[in-house]
Amino acid sequence: MxxxxxxxxxxxxxxxxxxxLFAQLEVKEGSFKEVPGFVNINMEKMYDDNDKPYAVLKIxxxxxxxxxxxxxxxxxxxxxxxxVEYKDGEVWxxxxxxxxxIKISHEEHSSTEFYFPFDxxxxxxxxxxxINKFNYKPVPDKPDFNYLIIKxxxxxxxxxxxxxxAGEGQVAKSFKVGENHSWKIECxxxxxxxxxxxxxxxxxxxxxxxxxxxxxxxxxxVTTPENGATVFVDNKKIGETPCKSDRLKSxxxxxxxMQEMFSTVEQTFVITDGNTTDLxxxxxxxxxxxxxxxxxxxxxxxDNELVGKGSWSGRMTEGDHVFxxxxxxxxxxxxxxxxxxxxxxxxxxxxxxxxxxxxxxCTTPMGATIILDGKKLGTTPxxxxxxxxxxxxxxxxxxxxxxxxxxVEVKEDEMVAVNxxxxxxxxxxxxxxxxxxxxxxxxxxxxxSPVSTYVRYxxxxxxxxxxxxxxxxxxxxxxNSNNNIKIIVGTKxxxxxxxxxxxxxxxxxxxxxxxxxIDDIYVDSFKIPSSIVKLSKGKHVIMTKRDGVKRKKTxxxxxxxxxDISINTTQRRNWFGFEYIGFKKNHVWSxxxxxxxxxxTYERNVNQWLISRKWIENxxxxxxxxxxxxxxxxxxxxxxxxxxxxxxxxxxxxxVPVLFRGYLGAGANQLLWIDCGPMxxxxxxxxxxxxxxxxxxxxxxxxxxxxxxFFLISVGYTVVVPLNNQKRTNGDSYLWQGIIVGISIDPFxxxxxxx
Numbered sequence: 117m118x119x120x121x122x123x124x125x126x127x128x129x130x131x132x133x134x135x136x137l138f139a140q141l142e143v144k145e146g147s148f149k150e151v152p153g154f155v156n157i158n159m160e161k162m163y164d165d166n167d168k169p170y171a172v173l174k175i176x177x178x179x180x181x182x183x184x185x186x187x188x189x190x191x192x193x194x195x196x197x198x199x200v201e202y203k204d205g206e207v208w209x210x211x212x213x214x215x216x217x218i219k220i221s222h223e224e225h226s227s228t229e230f231y232f233p234f235d236x237x238x239x240x241x242x243x244x245x246x247i248n249k250f251n252y253k254p255v256p257d258k259p260d261f262n263y264l265i266i267k268x269x270x271x272x273x274x275x276x277x278x279x280x281x282a283g284e285g286q287v288a289k290s291f292k293v294g295e296n297h298s299w300k301i302e303c304x305x306x307x308x309x310x311x312x313x314x315x316x317x318x319x320x321x322x323x324x325x326x327x328x329x330x331x332x333x334x335x336x337x338v339t340t341p342e343n344g345a346t347v348f349v350d351n352k353k354i355g356e357t358p359c360k361s362d363r364l365k366s367x368x369x370x371x372x373x374m375q376e377m378f379s380t381v382e383q384t385f386v387i388t389d390g391n392t393t394d395l396x397x398x399x400x401x402x403x404x405x406x407x408x409x410x411x412x413x414x415x416x417x418x419d420n421e422l423v424g425k426g427s428w429s430g431r432m433t434e435g436d437h438v439f440x441x442x443x444x445x446x447x448x449x450x451x452x453x454x455x456x457x458x459x460x461x462x463x464x465x466x467x468x469x470x471x472x473x474x475x476x477x478c479t480t481p482m483g484a485t486i487i488l489d490g491k492k493l494g495t496t497p498x499x500x501x502x503x504x505x506x507x508x509x510x511x512x513x514x515x516x517x518x519x520x521x522x523x524v525e526v527k528e529d530e531m532v533a534v535n536x537x538x539x540x541x542x543x544x545x546x547x548x549x550x551x552x553x554x555x556x557x558x559x560x561x562x563x564x565s566p567v568s569t570y571v572r573y574x575x576x577x578x579x580x581x582x583x584x585x586x587x588x589x590x591x592x593x594x595x596n597s598n599n600n601i602k603i604i605v606g607t608k609x610x611x612x613x614x615x616x617x618x619x620x621x622x623x624x625x626x627x628x629x630x631x632x633x634i635d636d637i638y639v640d641s642f643k644i645p646s647s648i649v650k651l652s653k654g655k656h657v658i659m660t661k662r663d664g665v666k667r668k669k670t671x672x673x674x675x676x677x678x679x680d681i682s683i684n685t686t687q688r689r690n691w692f693g694f695e696y697i698g699f700k701k702n703h704v705w706s707x708x709x710x711x712x713x714x715x716x717t718y719e720r721n722v723n724q725w726l727i728s729r730k731w732i733e734n735x736x737x738x739x740x741x742x743x744x745x746x747x748x749x750x751x752x753x754x755x756x757x758x759x760x761x762x763x764x765x766x767x768x769x770x771x772v773p774v775l776f777r778g779y780l781g782a783g784a785n786q787l788l789w790i791d792c793g794p795m796x797x798x799x800x801x802x803x804x805x806x807x808x809x810x811x812x813x814x815x816x817x818x819x820x821x822x823x824x825x826f827f828l829i830s831v832g833y834t835v836v837v838p839l840n841n842q843k844r845t846n847g848d849s850y851l852w853q854g855i856i857v858g859i860s861i862d863p864f865x866x867x868x869x870x871x
Contacts, residue, residue, distance in 0.1 A: 140249050141220055141228040144178070147245035148233060152320075154241025161210040162239075164197035169238035171213035175220075176206045179248040184222060188246075191219040213238045220246060260293040263321035264313060266301070270328050273303035293317040299324065305332040305363055307389075332363040333387040337371070337395045345375035345399060360392070371395065377403035377431050403431035405460040410441040410449065411467035417442060443468040445504035473526035475500040477534045479512055484520075484538060487511040499531075510534065517541050518572035521560070541570040542593050546601045548580040550650075553605055555580055580605045585652050606650035693717045695750070695858035697834060712854065713771070715752030719860075746777040748791060756852065769797045773819050791821040795836065815839070823856060832856040 156162065156172050163169055177185050186202055190209060196218075198211040211218065213236045221227030225248055236242060266275050267286040275282045277289060277299050291297060293315050300310040306328035313322055336358075339345045343357040349371050354361050357373070364387045372382045378399040385393055408416055412426035417440040423430070434457045441449040446468035455461055477486055479496040486493045486500070489508050493500055496512070503526045512520040518541035526532055546555050547566035555567050556579040562569045565580065571593050579588045582605040589603055651673055659668045697713035752771040773795035779786040799814040816839045823832020835853045 141222060141225050142247055142249055143220075143228060143230040144245035144247050147176075147243070148230070149243060150237075151241035151243055156210075156239045156241070158210070161199050161201070164212045166195075166197070166212070168212060168214070170199075170210040171236040171238060172241045173209040173211050173218075173236075174206055174241065174243040175209060176243065176245045177247070178245060179250070179252045180225075180246065184225070184248075187222055189221045189227075191221070192217060211236075213240075225250070260317050261290045262293055262315050262317065263288050263290050264297060264299075264315060265321050265323045266299055267323070267325045268301045268303065268309075268328060269326070270303045270306060273301050273306070273328060276300045276302075288321070291315045301326055301328065303328055305330065305365055307331045330390045331366050333366060333390060334392040335361045335364060335369070335371070335385060335387065335395060336392055337361075337373070337397065339373060339375070339397050339399050341399065341401075345373045345378070345397075348372040348374075357397075371397075373397050373399065375399055377401065377433070402457070403433060404455045404457065406430060406432045406455070406463060407461070408439060408463045408465065410465035411443065414441040414443040414446075414449075414465075414468055416440070416465065439463050439465050441465040441468050445506045446470050470502075471505045471528050472502045473505050473528055474531040475503055475510075475524065475526065475534060476531050477510075477512075479514070479535075480537045481514065481517070484512040484514040484517070487513065512536060512538065513570075514538055516543075517570065519570050539572040539574075541572045542595070542597065542599070543568065544571050544593070544597075544599050544601055546578060546580075546603070548582065548587075548602070549604045550582050553580045553582040578603060582606065582650055585650055587652075606652050693719070693830070693858050693860040695752075695830075695856055697752075697754075697854040697856050712756055713752050713754040715750045715771070717748060717750035717858070719746055719748040719777070742781050744779055744781060744786075746779065746786075748775045748777050749773065754797075769799050769814070771795055771797045775819065775821070786825050788824050789822070789830075789832075791819070791832075793819065794839075795819040821856060825860075828860045830856070830858040830860065832858075 151174070154172065156170060161170060180188075185207060188207065190198060190200065192198065192211075192215050196212050196215040198209055198215075198218075201208040201210070209218070215232070215236070217229055217231040219227060219229045228246075230244070264277070265286070265288045266277070266282070268275065271285040274284055275287050277287070278297055282289065282299075294317075296312055296314045298310070298312040300308065302308045307330075309326045309328060311324070313324060315322055335349065337347050337360075339357040345357045347354050347357060347359055349361055349364065350369055351372075366387050366389050368384055368386050370382065370384050372380065374380045379402050381397050381399060383397075385395055387393055407427075407429040408418070408424075409427045410416060414426065415422055416424045416426070416428050418428075418432075419438055420440070432455060434455050436452065436454045439451045439453065449466045449468045451463065451465050453461065453463055475488075476499050477496055482496050484496045486496060486498055488500065488503070488510055505526050505528050507523050507525050510522050510524050517538035520536055520538060522536075524532060524534060545566055545568045546557075546562070548555070551565055553565040555562050555565055557569065557571055558577055559579075571578075571591075573593050575590055575592050577588060577590055578601060579586055580603040581587075585606040587603050587605040591597070591601060651671075653673050653675075655670060655672045657668060657670050693716075695713075695715045695717055697715070750773060752773070754769045754771055756768075773793060775791040775793035777786075777789050777791045779789040781787050795817045797814060797817055818837045818839055819834060820837075821832045821834045823830055832855075833853070834856050
């Protein structure tokens, strides 16, 4: 009996210890659902062995560790295929979408079978939760939230939720699922929209979109019999007819229409939602149409205000008005009228009456032709009656006498006496070097060149004016003086400009890119190939400017001889380059097998002059050689070692020359050149150690080069002479001599230059 009890007790203990082995896996109730919007994009796990698209089942786990999750086994019926992918906290199962159930097992946690409550769809996503019920403590459900989004089509609309201001235009707030919330949308000139929404459990936000209904309209106003009236709506000016208002709130409004010469109209109108109200307003005329006429040369004044000359028509208000005709040297004519509405009027103002005086004109000698205000009246002596009062221009002309001109003033009912003695004169023709110049005799204008006129005997001053330049000369007129008088005004200056285009061709050009000034006064663009201007005697500064670079030339005009000026407007060009100098040692040139001297150079072309010019009219091109000068500088590294009279000489230095270059070239390009200038050397070795001289290479030296250019390549010969009494050990007065090979990098020549 004891043995039986012991066996039973052992069985109970074994069952208790092995209980976890019987713990069950289970799919959490209600956890299986479709994942909206999920699409399988894993190209490696897209189709099963039947070439049918997989569905994706995302299995979340609770109370199952990471290691246990990777030990899960999956199965199904014979036609079900699947592939497994492990992710953090869940397992993704790529499964045939037509599977009816799935079996999940673990060697320590038994197994479970789950039958899908509905058919899955290909490429779509689903999820469920797998739990281990052994020692399982359910996680309490957290409350679900979702967004409530409210949108209005008006950006300035005010939105409130549950009576609280939430924002303008559109707002989004989250609320618990199941709650109901009220909302309201308000906007000026729109009807208020309101409602309530229950928050649903959904992956998509709860959205309310409203197109607000207008609570406004427009008014369109025209006036008859004519437009142009000023319109006020609710005492606010909105424009002149015809016009259309901005938005007006629905309801009743007041309109007032005003126009000069019309009675003001005021009335009410109604605006309805989203509509345009058309108003046609008849304006009552408050004027009379009046036509006024008088002498065609008289000014018309109405109520002391000038309105026209000769005739006038227009509108006038009813009542009394004064009409007046005014004319110089005449008495004013005045008419008064009283107008009544409803009847057009015609007003004729009598012509103003002239006011006269007289002239008594005598000359010595007699017989002079009388010209008054350009009209011939007869010959002296003569009494001229009925002359309008005021100032008149009197001209007296007689053969062999100087013409006399003067102003005379005629007064009412008076006779003005004019007694003049005419000077003896000679008939001469006056001309200048340019047709059309203005001609003056003793300061009085007599016409344009050439002009023929009588000039009094004796000394006279004759002036010719051309474009602001005046030439004044004295002449003595008598019986023997020349009948033809000629004056040269200023000096003709021929100005042309030129640029070098390809280094060899000289192109004469002056356009708006080259604004030109003479004595700081702007001159219109020159013509190609040259421009002719006149300048007075004295010094003048002629300046052109191209691309910000100024070119000036000063000339001193002393005579009337023509002056020819050419201005070079070519851009000054820069050259960057490298040079190698091979020095002579032991009668062998040091090319290639020693450093010798290597330098980086910079050159600035300062100016050049054309030696000869040859005109070619078509095309307008000039060619010719040039001479010029430039400045050149650089920095060189010298390492020159050789034996001289059994003594090793080693120059090792940094050299900086500043050279003046004169050259013969074609255009801006240099062909033959010679350089000369100081060179500062600094010893970076120990020269004394090698050549046993009393001083080193350091110091100021003189460098002279001569050579030629071929395109961008330069070849030359250099000699460096010391200025601190240094001599080589063989007694030579120079430090070194060598052959120069260089290359220039001219950035301007590497592209097509278009001036």
